Amino acid sequence: MVRRTIATVRYQILQTKEDVELLLQIFEALVFPGVLFTIGVGFLFDWLDRKTAARMQGRIGPKIAGPSGILQPFADFLKLLFKEEIIPSHADRTIFLFAPALFLLAPLLSMLFIPILALSPIASFDYDILAILFLLAYAAFVVSVLSYSSASSFTTIATGRLVLQYVSYEIPLVLAIITAVLYTRSLSVEGIVAAQSKLWNIFVMPFAFAVYIIALMAELEKPPFDIPSAKTEIVAGWLTEFSGRALAFLKLTKEVSYVFGSALAVSLFLGGPLGPEFSGVPIWILYFSYFMVKLLAVGFLIFVLKTSMARIKIGQATELFWKILTPVSLGQIILILVLIQGGILVVS
């Protein structure tokens, strides 16, 4: 009976070729290379981050769960899911409970705009860079609101630092992205990636890449920019009051943002999934391998940078971004435009 029902449903749904395509698309969006895959890479990044930092500091790092502790971030996530959730009596309950989910949405959605298996990503339209910029601002807004909603003295200080850090790094970050947009004359990630088939953007605009990486570290709150979550000053910063499931998902969001930030760097400056093609090997396997290698390279760059620095003060961070990085990224844009006008650089 059951078998017959399934067979009927299958027959009814998969009648045409379009139906198979639709199912494939749903699979792509939800599993690979969509949501689940992104979360998996997030856990992988967390493990690599901890392992690299441990090796650089003369420690061993996680080693119990799975081979070399590769399952440790996932184990931590599961453990937190079963922990008791405490809501502070002063907190704004609605925001406090919903904001973590809203926060997770931002990097997961943005990740759908990144081409991984083919030149065209899962979701794309002509101006999707603008959507990505909006989602970046949205994430910063949600995290400030959820930090403020927990209403403790530590999170209040953290909120102030978060907002100040956001207004510091956002301008250089956007300018770095705009540099790639201006050079490739395209407002979609797909177009920017396609324009890099001959020469990666990083060779044209090395300074924009550097500014992007530094601003990304500020966005991800990696040292030296771990100011809003400075554990020796304000406990855990904006994470202080969260526990249980909410904490699990906030930590997951941080890792997924890490993956998305690196993936955007790969797409904008390192040619996305493009690379030499060989006959005989399916194109999506090649693209996927190139993309992962570049993604891990960018991730590794950030691991190394963050391990070798001390935390700076919020005023110093603002000065760094406004006085040094903003002029540098503006200078990079002007340089690119001058070179194009002079005919030395050819717009692809």
Add this chain to the structure above:
Amino acid sequence: MSETTKKVESAGLMKYSTENLVPFGPIHPALKEPEYFKLVLEGEKIVEVIPRIGYVHRGLEKAAEMRPWVQNMYMFERTCGICSFVHSLCYGQAVEELTIYEVPRRAKYIRLIVAELERIHSHLLWVGLMGHWAGFETLFMWVWRDREIVLDIVEAISGNRIHKSMNAFCGVRRDMPENMEEQIVEKMKYLADRTRYYREIIDTEETMLERTEKIGKVSADTAEKLCAVGPMARYVGIQHDVRLNDPYAAYDEVPFSIVTRNEGDVHGLLRLRLDELIVSTELVTYAVKHLPEGQIRVKIPPIIPAGEHSSHCEAPRGEIFYYVKSTGGRTPDRVKSRQPTMANLPTALEMLKGLTIADVPIVLTAIDPCFGCMDRMSFLDTETNRHWTWSGEQLRQYGIKYYKQRRT
């Protein structure tokens, strides 16, 4: 709020409105021991710091009066978990002065070696903590890994890692282990190399410089007026080191020079302590190579002749001071100890003025505080400024009366 607390509050804080007061401690992530600082702020800037000490008063001095002379030596060693040996050394020296016995020369050298190893371990611990508070986890991990080398040597010499229990009256309890000389010299050389590398890091790492340079400025005059001791005096250029000024143990026989610096900021303190580490490794190397032969201990009777004496030593944090009074009994009549944190706290409060809240943890760590060591008790009426002492019996009676009143 009790009546007494109100009095204390009103005495110091009348001129500040309550909105500008930010409490720092007694339970705070930046403090490993309970201590309370009231920060008076003007915007982000600190204009005044009011400390409240005494959260971990343990009654050490009173306890000493009830224990035999020898037992006290190992009790005072537990004053501090980091600089333990130097406490028993200082107390022991004060008691030894009351007797007619001499400390053997070999024991003096072994005391110097252990004291210097302790200084290395304490300074390394502090450098690591500074990295931790500045958010430089890698420095913290590296330095604490190297600290294990010193702890291993200390364990080989004394059998313990932290509370060495090496001292005895007129000598030490254990001789140096055989065939360790080469190993110690080699490890000291390695530590000196590592220290030079750390010095290079803190001098060149931009983020570290930004957090420490020109932070916590104090002039030499202020530090001298506020009686700063140890590294806190040396980092503004005051030549203050008991090892040199009034040598004890074998410090008069070994060649060494003390380090002073003139910056007078947190970065200067970092440089100073790292330079001192190198001096200490050289001292240990020299002492191990020139260790004289002979006995390590003279047995003395358990009763100490009547009299009083004081002694001071250079602990890793600065000068410690012990006063001992004997009436010829099995227990001391009075023991007074003063720890360097007590002497350095006024200077630290001076350093904090004009800085922002983000600097408070790093400056408080910079003085290498040991709040647990310094807490003593005295009686003071803040309204009349009267200062008095009570005997143990009087204090007991007061306690009984106080709790009876509270019950009703």
